[in-house]
Amino acid sequence: MGFPGTWMTESESMVYRVVPKCACSTIGQIMYYSDHGQFFDGDIHDAEGGLHKWNQDHSRAPITANVAAQRSLTFTCVRNPYARILSSFFDKICGIQRNGRRYRGNLVPLLIQRYGIEVGDPETGFEFDQIRSFRRFLLFARDTIRWRRPMDPDIHWSDMSGHVSTLITNGGRYNQIFWTESFNDGMQTVLDAVETPKPVDLSAIPRFNESEGHGPKRAHPVEAYFDDLSMHLVYEMYHRDFHLFRYDFENPANKMPTGEIDLDEIHAKLGD
Template identity: 80%
Template sequence: MTTSESMVYRVVPKCACSTIGQIMYYSDHGEFFDGDIHDAKDRIHKWALDDSQQAIIKNVQSHRSYAFTCVRNPYTRILSSFFDKICGIQRNGKYYRGNLVPLLVQKYGIEVGDPDNGFEFDQIKSFRRFLLFARDTIRWRRPMDPDIHWSAMSGHISTFIVNGGRYDHIFWTEKFNDGMQTVLDAVDTAHPISLAEIPRFNESEGHGPKRANPVEDYFDDLSMHLVYEMYKKDFRIFKYDFENPANKMPIGEIDLDEVHAKLGQ
């Protein structure tokens, strides 16, 4: 939530959350946060900050501000999670979550490449093995609980509703400028924002291998089955095309009443 309480955003990992956070920060202060917005400790309210929680609860439960979130195609989101969180070296110079990558190498036979050899490895084979691991975490919570970066978007989005919130807008990462402009048109900000001039803030870029193949090459029949098992609700509620991994664009309009009815239980 902005400190001015102009807007409230339910973060969904891997769905343009860095860019959205920076836009919110800029709208209050006329400058971007110097660094990764996830590291900001003041000048923006976050649930992770103890001093922010009461302000957020009061605002959300009384629906004082415009509330929104952003979603992404489940196929490209899980691919992004793999290349960023599994293959990539994180900001601290280490692999994500310490011993997670060695565990995946040992238990699932996943390869992640190496910066010294230009990250040469069989991306498709490794990604499909990662999908088995992701499914195991989501379905059976083993060998660990599902990580926020690959747990279903509907799960993230539902907590806001269950705890008394109501969304005014949910938009697609794939139509980011249109969706974010709808938010900005609905709120008063201290500093005007031109989305055409805003850089894309991608904290995951540049520290891992580049995707070497089209999205659809990573998903055979079994992979598509695993993805559907994990993200069935995401495809249905946020109107993405399960049948065609090559089509990242939505195929219908998001119905906010449906979202609140199905995710508010």
């Protein structure tokens, strides 16, 4: 299986396991900058050079050798499951993608037909009932995760634990896992622990939110989207994420973690 979703700087200063919807664009650009002293011109997911990625044939051998030997600091970043699934809905289901089309071609028409979801239209300012549509999307996301119908779960809403676990089960080990909600503190700890070819001033780094501006703005606070049934569905999908990464399932309004991440526990529970 190897190390899917793994990125590494060309200098091998650090290794990062991408978790979609968890500041991955910003982290990728910081890694690129730390080697080259400039940002990649475009979406870092489109970069085919300047950064080792598992999906590039020439990168697989150096990533495998590094991770297997645990030579470099290895890290990832996670996010509150309530905010993450909501972000996936607005970006991937409602938003127009960078190619100017809807995400995954016929996915949105399928959701409209089978689940009664509305997504709005850029021509009319994306006017639709966001709460009702999001709750119907949750039913679809749960169906993909629990029964793999009408499709396999997408990487943007499959659980974070599943992404994080692949590196562990194939012989890697994390030195650090931090939260997007405390991004600067977490990323600074990573940078303090490594030597990079180019210095990185984190306070001067912009946030690279590649999905921003391509879809509707969220009209309500996070907690407004989750009633009792929605919370039940979210827990069904993401119970491991809540427990391992210390997020508050009981209160969708509380985006902050409630305790420290235990790396030994994560390696033990996700390494089977």
